[in-house]
Amino acid sequence: MAFVSAAGYQPVYNPSIPFRHPIYGGLRSGMSVYLQGMIPQHVNRFCVNFACGQHDGADIALHFNPRFDGKNRVVFNTFQGRTWGGEEKKKDLFPFHKGKQFEIVFHCNPASFQVNINGTHFFEYRHRIPLERVECVHVDGDVSIRSLSIVGAGGGSMGPMVTPSFPSSGVMPLPGYPSMTLPAMGGPTNNPPVPYRANIPGGLTPKRTFVIRGFTPEGGQRFHINFKTSSGEIALHFNVRLNEHTVVRNSKLGGYWGSEERGMINNPFMPGQFFDISIRSGNGRYKVFVNGQHFCDYVHRFPALHMIDTLEIEGNVVLSLVQF
Structure with a gap:
């Protein structure tokens, strides 16, 4: 029985690494890319690249690079004209752990990539290359990816970002997890x-x-x-x-x-x-x-x-x- 995805939703499951996935029509503001995966026990580093082509040497609008080297940090950068730009680093609250699952979400905003990890805002990376030039997502390194999903593709548009609030009471959710009733709405x-x-x-x-x-x-x-x-x-x-x-x-x-x-x-x-x-x-x-x-x-x-x-x-x- 064939899997059929929702409109504007392009998922890929259990790809081999390294992996390149085309973004048909290019990235646009309002789109998001979701990755769910696992960090292996023997890990040095991995990267997620938003590249301006599917060939080696193409410009990279966003290079997302967690490094497990005793100084655990995530490095952000851009590769343009065969030259790396200045690195931006996030050293505190390293969100990845060996043998643990993770979810990374890259929200494409007009001025920046908003990076959320495991449901929490992690970093804002301002665009150095226009979003529309990005043609594919490239994943490489010491990581296992269970799913990569492009949301808002094929002419779809993203729904509103919802900021969770925390209840003063309630039975169903676990303590410390967001809860409220969402107003009626459709769409992503x-x-x-x-x-x-x-x-x-x-x-x-x-x-x-x-x-x-x-x-x-x-x-x-x-x-x-x-x-x-x-x-x-x-x-x-x-x-x-x-x-x-x-x-x-x-x-x-x-x-x-x-x-x-x-x-x-x-x-x-x-x-x-x-x-x-x-x-x-x-x-x-x-x-x-x-x-x-x-x-x-x-x-x-x-x-x-x-x-x-x-x-x-x-x-x-x-x-x-x-x-x-």
Whole structure:
């Protein structure tokens, strides 16, 4: 069963390193590049280059270079006219650890690259080369990449940046993780707080894909994704239960839960790990992919797709992107 990505979302899973990925049409302000990966135990350094060509020697608008040499630091630079510019270094709060997963997000702003690591703002690097000249992302060095995703490509536009706020009370999120109700909106959203609720403009339609990227924190018990109607019917309840090592799928119609579906070949959800979920509404069923691999199908129990107008995400989860 083929994976189908959402509009404006170009993912690549488990590429071999070194790896070059073209950016069709070039970078533009409002686009973002997401990398999820792992730092090996034997690491010296790795780099992510935003290059102005797919050949060696091309100009590099942004050279992002973590170095593990006892002086752990991240070096930023630009390569132009076969010459490196002046380095900019970030030495404090080194965010990478051997044997640990990470997520890096490069947000393309009009004046700079905004670099977020593991959900936290890390660095702002002002452009020395126009964004539009960037033609590919190049990853090399001591690193394993599970996914690289270009968001806002193919004419798509990014939704608003959402700054998380921290609750004074609440049960579902773990202490120290953001929580609030998001006003109804559609489209891609970066770092949305949890609980997350968004309106699906026009209701659900066949062949529409929803992307949810995030992180399951250590100590988390469960989180769920609901596709709901304005009257409260839950057409799809996708419930990741970390404490039970299972994923439950169900529907709540007429005030009653139906029979649970729990079958799966493997469980990709574990505390302390990042995930990438794609849910596609087919003519007869939902097709769910996790980290680029088919996870399950769920036959429609509520066939009036146009009435499903709300996406809801709650529980012990930190979200980095929601796009549809």
